[in-house]
Amino acid sequence: MTRTVYYTATSLDGFIATVDHSLDWLLSRENDVDGPMGYDGFITGIGAVAMGATTYLWVREHDPDWLPEQPTWVFTHRELTPPPGADLRFTADDPARVHAAMAEAAGGRDVWVVGGGDLAGQFADRGLLDEVVVAIAPVTLGGGAPLLPRRVELEVRECARNGEFVCVRYGVRRSPAGG
Numbered sequence: 001m002t003r004t005v006y007y008t009a010t011s012l013d014g015f016i017a018t019v020d021h022s023l024d025w026l027l028s029r030e031n032d033v034d035g036p037m038g039y040d041g042f043i044t045g046i047g048a049v050a051m052g053a054t055t056y057l058w059v060r061e062h063d064p065d066w067l068p069e070q071p072t073w074v075f076t077h078r079e080l081t082p083p084p085g086a087d088l089r090f091t092a093d094d095p096a097r098v099h100a101a102m103a104e105a106a107g108g109r110d111v112w113v114v115g116g117g118d119l120a121g122q123f124a125d126r127g128l129l130d131e132v133v134v135a136i137a138p139v140t141l142g143g144g145a146p147l148l149p150r151r152v153e154l155e156v157r158e159c160a161r162n163g164e165f166v167c168v169r170y171g172v173r174r175s176p177a178g179g
């Protein structure tokens, strides 16, 4: 069954980028992509991807050769043009409707919410977020792009050390009302 997973790295104080959208605090650290809860194992289970416009534009600027192989939805109100050949579309549609399309495209694999935090929160608001998986870097940033600016009740399902990171997989607890 398709799960929707917000998989990201974070500072200890809950930021996924600095105030000026730098990831230097993250990319400089030791991490084994084949190791516990590492990227390579994670991405094989992913069938569709969602990200916000800031994240997408950061990737285009800093790592232009990387885009998910999976069908990808980028949330934005801007008029953007997808790179040639990319299985990628821009949307400002309701996240619940987009989620239904992503789940169908995922074909039984999981949906990866890359970020940012508010986009993950929008899925959580609609009861559509199943897991939050974080790799916690040994640093505090004091401010920046927030990890998940909502109250979301979680339960620990798995934890591991990978290089310099402590990795935790949380399940999202649904309220009795289903939210």
Ligand SMILES: NC(=O)c1ccc[n+]([C@@H]2O[C@H](COP(=O)([O-])OP(=O)(O)OC[C@H]3O[C@@H](n4cnc5c(N)ncnc54)[C@H](OP(=O)(O)O)[C@@H]3O)[C@@H](O)[C@H]2O)c1
Pocket (backbone or CB within 6 Å): 008, 009, 010, 015, 016, 017, 021, 022, 026, 051, 052, 053, 054, 055, 056, 058, 059, 075, 076, 077, 078, 091, 092, 093, 095, 114, 115, 116, 117, 118, 119, 122, 145, 146
């Ligand atoms: N640490 C990590 O592993 C990690 C992972 C992911 C991202 N990041 C970084 O974290 C930062 C995240 O940036 P961010 O907080 O600004 O979040 P973001 O989700 O990347 O971008 C926010 C933008 O997405 C668009 N958006 C969000 N929800 C929408 C909706 N429902 N409909 C239409 N558009 C919507 C809006 O863009 P418009 O203005 O176009 O409407 C909004 O300004 C970036 O610097 C990124 O590189 C880090």
